[in-house]
Structures are given as C-alpha cells and as structure tokens.
Amino acid sequence: MLGTGMVGRTLGAKLRELGHEVTMGSRSGDNPEALAWAEGVGARVATFADAAEGAELLFNATNGGGSLAAIDSCDDSALDGKVLVDVANPLDFSQGFPPSLSIVNTDSLGERIQAAHPELRVVKTFNTVSAPVMVQPSLVPGHHNLFLCGNDAGAKAQVASLQQTFGWPAEDLLDLGDITMARGVEMYLPLWVRLFGAVGTPNFNVHIARG
Amino acid sequence: MLGTGMVGRTLGAKLRELGHEVTMGSRSGDNPEALAWAEGVGARVATFADAAEGAELLFNATNGGGSLAAIDSCDDSALDGKVLVDVANPLDFSQGFPPSLSIVNTDSLGERIQAAHPELRVVKTFNTVSAPVMVQPSLVPGHHNLFLCGNDAGAKAQVASLQQTFGWPAEDLLDLGDITMARGVEMYLPLWVRLFGAVGTPNFNVHIARG
Numbered sequence: 001m002l003g004t005g006m007v008g009r010t011l012g013a014k015l016r017e018l019g020h021e022v023t024m025g026s027r028s029g030d031n032p033e034a035l036a037w038a039e040g041v042g043a044r045v046a047t048f049a050d051a052a053e054g055a056e057l058l059f060n061a062t063n064g065g066g067s068l069a070a071i072d073s074c075d076d077s078a079l080d081g082k083v084l085v086d087v088a089n090p091l092d093f094s095q096g097f098p099p100s101l102s103i104v105n106t107d108s109l110g111e112r113i114q115a116a117h118p119e120l121r122v123v124k125t126f127n128t129v130s131a132p133v134m135v136q137p138s139l140v141p142g143h144h145n146l147f148l149c150g151n152d153a154g155a156k157a158q159v160a161s162l163q164q165t166f167g168w169p170a171e172d173l174l175d176l177g178d179i180t181m182a183r184g185v186e187m188y189l190p191l192w193v194r195l196f197g198a199v200g201t202p203n204f205n206v207h208i209a210r211g
Numbered sequence: 212m213l214g215t216g217m218v219g220r221t222l223g224a225k226l227r228e229l230g231h232e233v234t235m236g237s238r239s240g241d242n243p244e245a246l247a248w249a250e251g252v253g254a255r256v257a258t259f260a261d262a263a264e265g266a267e268l269l270f271n272a273t274n275g276g277g278s279l280a281a282i283d284s285c286d287d288s289a290l291d292g293k294v295l296v297d298v299a300n301p302l303d304f305s306q307g308f309p310p311s312l313s314i315v316n317t318d319s320l321g322e323r324i325q326a327a328h329p330e331l332r333v334v335k336t337f338n339t340v341s342a343p344v345m346v347q348p349s350l351v352p353g354h355h356n357l358f359l360c361g362n363d364a365g366a367k368a369q370v371a372s373l374q375q376t377f378g379w380p381a382e383d384l385l386d387l388g389d390i391t392m393a394r395g396v397e398m399y400l401p402l403w404v405r406l407f408g409a410v411g412t413p414n415f416n417v418h419i420a421r422g
C-alpha cells in the first residue's frame with residue numbers, strides 16, 4: 001500500500017480483515033502515527049521501495065501530487081509485471097476549495113503513471129468513491145457502479161475479483177476500457193466534490209441507469 | 212432557442228408539443244434545412260439576435276465553441292434580465308475522439324457566458340444527458356438526476372418548473388449551487404462519452420444513490 005493516509009489505511013484495514021498481508025509504504029517508512037495505526041491492524045510499515053519489494057499487488061493511495069515520486073522511488077525490479085491499483089486523484093487544493101486538477105483534459109494521472117512505468121499493469125479504479133464506500137459498498141443502498149480502466153484485461157479481472165471480496169457485486173463493476181479512460185474518471189472528481197456538498201454525505205455514489 | 216442542431220430541435224419540438232411558441236435562432240436565420248424542420252413543428256426560424264428579441268426564455272443549444280459568439284450577436288436589450296438555459300458543452304473534437312474540453316478545470320462555459328453577460332441569469336442544466344433524455348426522462352428507467360446550477364435562485368426555480376413539465380420529477384432535480392458549479396457538470400462530459408461507449412446507448416443517466 002503506497003500511502004498511509006485515510007484512503008491507504010481504509011484499504012489496508014479491509015485487506016487485513018480479509019486475511020491479506022499488508023505493508024504500508026510511506027516516504028520515511030517510520031512515521032510514528034502510521035506505525036501505531038499499523039500495529040493496531042497487524043500491518044507492517046516500510047518505505048515505498050521496501051513495501052513494493054515483496055508485494056504481490058500494489059495500491060497507489062498517495063496524494064495525486066506525490067504519486068509519481070512515490071512510485072519512482074521503488075526499484076524497477078520491485079514493480080516489474082505487477083498490477084498497480086491506482087486509487088489517487090490529481091486534486092490541486094493550492095487555490096483553495098473547490099480543488100482543480102493538476103493533470104487534466106488531454107492527460108491523466110493514471111496515464112502518466114502507466115507511461116512512466118510500462119513495467120506496471122495499471123488499473124485505475126476506486127477513485128470515484130469515498131474511502132468508506134470503497135471497502136463497504138453497502139453504505140450506499142441499492143445498485144451503484146465502480147469503474148475500472150487499464151490496458152491489461154487480466155489485471156482488470158484480478159482487481160475486479162478483489163473488489164468482489166470487498167462486497168462489490170460483479171454486475172456493478174463497469175470496465176470503461178484502456179488507461180486513457182482515466183481522464184473520464186478523474187475529471188468526474190470536480191462533480192463528486194460538488195455532489196458531496198449537495199447531498200451532505202460522502203456515502204454516495206452514481207448508479208448508471210440505462211434504457 | 213439558440214442553435215438549430217439536434218439538441219435545439221429536440222428541445223424546440225418538446226416546447227412546441229407543450230404549446231410554447233418557439234423561435235429557432237441560427238447564424239444566418241435562413242438555413243433551408245432548419246426552415247423545413249421548423250415548419251414541421253410550427254416553430255419560426257430567425258437569426259440569433261431576432262430569436263432572442265421576443266423571447267421570454269432563452270436556451271443556448273449551440274455548439275460550445277460557438278456559444279459566446281452566438282450570444283454576443285444578440286442586442287444587450289434582448290438579453291437584459293432574461294433567463295438563459297445553458298445546455299452546451301465546450302467539447303473539442305479537433306484532436307478526434309474522445310473529445311477534450313476547450314474550457315476546463317478553473318473555468319467553464321457556463322461561467323464564461325455569465326461573466327460576459329451579467330445581464331443574463333444563466334442556469335446550467337440538461338448538459339449531462341442526451342437530447343432524447345432531456346425531453347423524455349422516462350427513456351431511462353427508475354430515478355436518475357438532472358443537475359442545475361446558477362447564481363439566481365428564481366431562475367433555477369423557473370427552469371426546474373419547466374423541466375417538471377418535461378417529465379422530470381422534482382425530487383430528481385439537484386441544485387448544485389452557483390454558476391461556478393458548471394465546472395463540475397461540464398467536466399463530467401469526458402466520463403459521459405466513455406459511459407456511452409460502455410453501455411451502448413445514449414439513453415442512460417446517473418442516479419445519485421446515497422447512504
């Protein structure tokens with residue numbers, strides 16, 4: 001798990017609950033607060049590079065602005081052929097609220113990670129819902145959708161299987177296509193932020209109703 | 212109705228069906244194809260300026276790239292105090308498919324129209340669904356949402372009333388706030404385009420499911 005913030009911890013705790021071994025990666029690898037949290041759920045804490053080293057599956061749960069640096073700090077051999085679940089959004093809060101996107105329109109964070117690391121199999125997903133909903137979709141009643149995109153069909157299938165163990169029904173997982181589709185799901189964030197304000201809870205999601 | 216393309220015609224026909232007088236505005240005001248179509252539904256055709264002149268309610272259904280020029284060509288006196296329903300999206304197909312946005316991230320077409328014409332009361336809405344769904348929301352089963360934003364509460368209420376006569380239940384109309392919220396709904400379009408590809412029909416829409 002690259003990133004020890006709220007998103008990384010929520011995903012990490014769920015993975016531990018499901019019996020997976022989890023190493024939380026951070027820049028320093030010895031943030032006391034992250035260490036204390038990790039102890040509580042039985043996870044380890046390490047640098048980004050050390051966390052990636054032994055991992056079967058990588059999650060990018062860093063801030064969008066720090067994602068490339070975090071992944072770049074890992075050895076190529078620790079990334080080679082692995083699936084990276086890119087959960088991050090390139091939100092820019094430097095001008096206050098609402099945030100803009102630091103990568104947008106003709107590019108996306110997902111594409112940039114995939115282009116910088118062709119040895120990774122990047123799957124962009126989870127970035128359109130709040131952390132609690134990622135790991136407990138039943139917080140939102142009824143059917144609602146989670147989007148996946150990436151260049152590797154096997155990687156998407158692997159991630160979709162894991163999402164089903166989180167409680168996401170297979171029929172609610174929507175494969176949008178290759179990694180360029182990350183533009184669509186990242187550019188949804190400005191609407192997500194406004195919907196959060198309008199509905200008054202982070203426990204919401206879109207359901208694609210179709211005729 | 213500023214714009215005689217598919218969106219303008221779909222909205223114009225619905226307004227005629229509901230008994231409203233409709234003047235379709237175009238650059239030339241005498242496009243033969245638009246004239247033939249207008250005759251069929253009992254609408255008039257005029258220049259943008261002439262269409263705006265006698266209108267009680269204005270719709271911007273032009274291409275996003277031509278919207279400001281179309282509105283600029285109207286006399287200020289023909290716009291003063293009027294509600295303009297901004298249906299357009301600043302889609303840029305110059306680099307092919309999928310389109311990017313020509314105004315994005317820290318600005319939006321809706322904001323730009325409002326800033327250029329403070330005498331108008333701009334309501335951004337309808338831009339997140341296909342034209343058939345705009346005027347016949349029952350094409351998509353179940354509850355699904357239409358977003359409105361704008362600086363004038365009275366204008367939004369007037370547009371919401373009209374939308375209810377189109378078949379939109381009041382509870383499905385979601386007021387996101389002021390015109391800066393146009394960024395969110397316009398930046399949803401890149402996802403809309405990809406969803407269209409994934410679900411295989413333009414008759415779809417998002418329902419905001421909430422916990």
